[in-house]
Amino acid sequence: MNGLMVNGRVKVAGVTFYTRNGKTIVRSAHSNQPKRRTRAQFDVRQRMRHTVDLWKLLKWADPVFTNGKNPYGGFATLAKQLPVVYMPSRGAMAEATFVMPGMPVCAGPLPTINQRLADVDGRPALVTDLVANDLKACPRLRLFTLTQAIEIGRPTMRPTVRDVALEELCEVDGHYALVGDEFADTMKGWALVRFDADKSADGTVRCSTQTVVTRCTYYKAYTTEDAFEKAVETFGGLTE
Numbered sequence: 001m002n003g004l005m006v007n008g009r010v011k012v013a014g015v016t017f018y019t020r021n022g023k024t025i026v027r028s029a030h031s032n033q034p035k036r037r038t039r040a041q042f043d044v045r046q047r048m049r050h051t052v053d054l055w056k057l058l059k060w061a062d063p064v065f066t067n068g069k070n071p072y073g074g075f076a077t078l079a080k081q082l083p084v085v086y087m088p089s090r091g092a093m094a095e096a097t098f099v100m101p102g103m104p105v106c107a108g109p110l111p112t113i114n115q116r117l118a119d120v121d122g123r124p125a126l127v128t129d130l131v132a133n134d135l136k137a138c139p140r141l142r143l144f145t146l147t148q149a150i151e152i153g154r155p156t157m158r159p160t161v162r163d164v165a166l167e168e169l170c171e172v173d174g175h176y177a178l179v180g181d182e183f184a185d186t187m188k189g190w191a192l193v194r195f196d197a198d199k200s201a202d203g204t205v206r207c208s209t210q211t212v213v214t215r216c217t218y219y220k221a222y223t224t225e226d227a228f229e230k231a232v233e234t235f236g237g238l239t240e
Helices: 039-061 071-079 132-137 218-222 225-234
Strands: 009-012 015-020 023-028 104-106 115-120 123-128 140-151 154-164 170-172 175-179 188-195
Touching: 039 071, 039 154, 071 104, 104 140, 104 188, 115 175, 115 188, 123 170, 123 188, 154 218
Parallel strands: none
Antiparallel strands: 009 015, 015 023, 115 123, 123 175, 140 154, 140 188, 170 175
16 A cells, blocks of 8 residues: 555445545445335435436426525425336336426426416417416516427427517406417426516526426326336335
8 A cells, every 4th residue: 555645535446445534444345235225215216317317308498496506406306296207227218208297397486377278268278377467567478398209219308498478378367378279289288487577686587486287197107006016127126
């Protein structure tokens, strides 16, 4: 060990070298403790995997999350409410992503827009609780659209976002809605988000907290006990 300077940890030939209190310590790089994988732990890990993969795609649509130390942290906090989807340990399906009801797309201090899918005069629509005064106070709206694509046999959530002009809104019983055939699509989900027209004094963007509404149920096939058992098998089973 003479002349060896260790800054941090180094793993070589099954041993780990690291420095503590000025002394170089050598320990085995392998733990003799059995790997624990209970049902609860497996669910937590599966949810986290899906959350990470969702964020990798959602972030390209410029979502805003001010409810955490960073945007991903804010998204992950709210995504804990989503159902667990079970994916294998490797292969194309290991990184599958799904459109799910309740998936967060933005989180901020502005009032949440309550919204639902319905029919308006026989046409599909995204109906909100917005009234005229809401539009005067916060005239900027953005529509997040999540599409459940199937790419080379793998389910993939693809997000897009666009600004919504006030002229696109239709008044329905004193509230506003977006009406169009797209809102009948069972492989898509939507979230209408309100934004301040300008950034706040500290430079942050203020928005409402919104989650997805959708008719898409494609994800449900991957939340079953059968899907769970198939996924567990690829990880080597559970432990007591």
